[in-house]
Amino acid sequence: MKPLTGRLCGAGALLWAALAVPPVRHALESTMTLQMLVQIPLLALAGWWFAQGTPERFERDLAGWNHSGISGLLLASLSGMVWMLPLATDAALDDPRVALAKFLSVPLLIGVPVALSWPRAGFVVRGVVLLELVATTFRLGWLYLESPVRLCSNYLLDDQQRLGKLLLAVGIAIVLILVWKLMWGHIDTGHADHRATHQA
Numbered sequence: 378m379k380p381l382t383g384r385l386c387g388a389g390a391l392l393w394a395a396l397a398v399p400p401v402r403h404a405l406e407s408t409m410t411l412q413m414l415v416q417i418p419l420l421a422l423a424g425w426w427f428a429q430g431t432p433e434r435f436e437r438d439l440a441g442w443n444h445s446g447i448s449g450l451l452l453a454s455l456s457g458m459v460w461m462l463p464l465a466t467d468a469a470l471d472d473p474r475v476a477l478a479k480f481l482s483v484p485l486l487i488g489v490p491v492a493l494s495w496p497r498a499g500f501v502v503r504g505v506v507l508l509e510l511v512a513t514t515f516r517l518g519w520l521y522l523e524s525p526v527r528l529c530s531n532y533l534l535d536d537q538q539r540l541g542k543l544l545l546a547v548g549i550a551i552v553l554i555l556v557w558k559l560m561w562g563h564i565d566t567g568h569a570d571h572r573a574t575h576q577a
Contacts, residue, residue, distance in 0.1 A: 385426045385429040385430070396480070412466060413460075420488065422488060424483065425491060427489065431493065517541075
């Protein structure tokens with residue numbers, strides 16, 4: 378394991394542990410906005426960093442199952458959708474078993490698969506994933522903003538509407554970044570599968 382990847386792996390474990398400390402966890406779950414836009418992304422980031430310590434041999438063994446990163450990105454997408462649902466958000470506050478499931482599944486089923494799959498994904502696969510991410514932020518943002526009733530019993534309506542506005546803003550920001558990269562930036566099309574095949 379290279380020193381940098383070893384440090385990232387350790388940083389992922391430390392971040393996960395810090396997020397699990399009760400005062401930190403309760404603070405990030407105090408509002409719907411903090412839970413969805415701060416806590417869950419940080420848990421995914423912990424998984425991403427932790428995955429940097431994955432042995433190269435294990436990554437090669439996964440190559441047949443995760444061709445072009447499609448399987449891993451699909452797993453991460455489906456897992457992410459679960460934790461964007463109001464029912465899951467409420468349950469994570471009310472049931473310790475669901476809270477444990479969130480702290481395990483977000484790093485392991487979102488962060489780790491994305492870290493292992495994104496470098497293998499080509500331009501088209503990455504484009505589909507990003508378009509679905511933008512569509513999801515717009516759908517959920519509109520739902521949370523326009524719903525006349527609380528969708529989460531643990532959070533107030535104004536917090537729900539604030540989250541909706543921020544999700545729409547995130548979606549717009551992603552679109553603007555993608556447009557900028559397509560017009561003036563550098564697009565990494567990804568050739569990890571090609572390199573991995575030659576190395577194997």
